[in-house]
Amino acid sequence: MDDTQSGTRNKRGDWTPSATLEVAPFWQKPRHLRQILAWIPEYLWPWNAFHMSTALLYWFFVIPDVATMQTLSWGWALWLYAVNAAAIFVMYGSIELFWYVKRKQGNRFKYNAKFPGEQPSDVFWFKSQNIDNFLRTFGFSIPLWTLVQVGMLYAFANGYAPWLAWADHPIYLAVLVLLCPAIQEIHFFCIHRLIHVPIFYKWIHSVHHNSVNPSPWSSLSMHPVEGLLYHAVCLWHLVIPSNPVIALFQLHIAGFGAVNGHIGFDKLEITEKTALDGHAYAHYLHHKYFEVNYGGDGLIPLDKWFGSWHDGSKSGDAQMQARFEAKKARLNAKRA
Template sequence: MDDLKFGTRNKRGDWTPNEPAKTAPLFVFPPRPLAVLKWLPHYFFPYNALFFLSAWAWWLWVVPDTETMRRLAWGWVLWLLAVNAVAVFLWYFAFELRLYIRRAQGTRFKYNARFPADTPSDVFWFRSQNLDNMLRALLSGVPIWTGLQVLVLWAYANSIGNWLSWADHPLWLAVLCLLVPIIHETHFFLIHRLIHTPLLYKWVHSVHHNSVNPSPWSSLSMHPVEHLLYFAPILYHLVIPSNPVAALFQLHLAGFGAVPGHVGFDRIELGEDIAIESHAYIHYLHHKYFEVNYGDGLIPFDRWLGTFHDGSKEAEARMQERYRRKVARLNARRAATAPDTAS
């Protein structure tokens, strides 16, 4: 595909889409029903529908029977850990292999023209972003993912929580599954702002931001504390009336759904004239500029709070002005607290 029909490339080879990033037409006033109807297919396909189906697949073919899960035992816990690890490896590696190892698209639709493997850095284990990111995902991310999954399934098997059946409550559970991405977005925005506070950023979130030029494995390259916070939304299903499939969907949306936002390409080519949009641009800009786009755009939190960056020159100017005011406040504070040496 000719990516220059959809964007521009600068002298460094970095690609930028022609259209500024947009947030979903939800939670806007006045309401825009036609825009919502036009946008709805993007809400379902391909990612949310895929992760909902994967949650059903886990429930049908991976999760043990209720009687087994009533007791915590190494057998079924290690089984879930193994399946999750294999699934994560295959899903993440599929993107990594095509886009970053074989480089089948070259730099078409790639925001940052450089490939992480070409720029070793001491901030990563073994000076390799790809190896560092993969090891952090598999050694910390998957075990914490599995631990929370085991806890919720054990609670379900022991009737801890308000669990509903699809046969008795199909309407509410369907609505709940529609709300799962909104729950994820809200939780993600709140914990993301939290871990951008100076202390937590230094000791926790900076691990994730080492990947300024993110690639698929960067998705789950986090400090264990961030992994715990990131996967925590599954615990909401112990409180709200829910079903194990909805809880698994919540987990899969976080675990598998992180990849599109970190893939580093605006579109993933499937053929000569066919490509799937990654919806990665908003989060790519967060990795690039750090203090913008704390959410992914499903809910316009960043627009409401003045931290949205759509990639345009106007947004760049607003961001620089916000930085200037921040520096001015810090300098004024330092001046006010500095000892008076005039005497």
């Protein structure tokens, strides 16, 4: 595929899409029904459909029966960790293998032309971003994912959370499914903005931001505190009347869906004529500039409402610089 038809490449070889980021069409003015209707399939397919499919597969083939989950034990907890780790290894590892190791499409559609393996640094364990990110993912984040998962299932199994049956509440639960990505964006924005407070950034979030040029293994490479807060999104379903399948869906949006913002490519070429949209640009800009796009890609435009939205344009750069200058002026005034 020719990536110059939909973007430009600078002297360093970094690629930038021509189209700027936009919030979901129902937030745009004037609203156009045709645009909203065209957006709905993109919202459902392929990523949210994939996360719901994995949640259903877990529920029917992986999750223990209710009687087992009523008692905490190492047996079923370790089983869930093994499945979570294997699933992430296959999913993230496949992207890493084909697009980063074998480089099946070179750096076409890649925002940063370089690959992490070409940039050793002392900020990483063994001076390797890949090794560092891999060890943090399987040593910290996936165990914490599993801890939250076990706690959520234990609560449902013992009646500590309102478990609604699909047969009794089909419309409400279907709507809740559609709202799960919005819950993810709101939760992520709130915790993400919190851990960008300087003291928390220094001791917690800087671990994740060491990966300025993110790759799949960067997705869940986090400090344990951040990993726990991040996966705790599914615990909202212990407060909201819900169903454990939907809570699993919510957890999978976080766990499996973390790769979207860290793929590093705007599109993954599946065949010579078919490409998968990574939805990675908004979060890539966050890794590049640090203080923009704390949330998602505009489903709930909290960044736009709070003034931290960057759409990838030159005007977005200007707004960001103006905000940085204003922040610097406030700090200087406070010191004076």
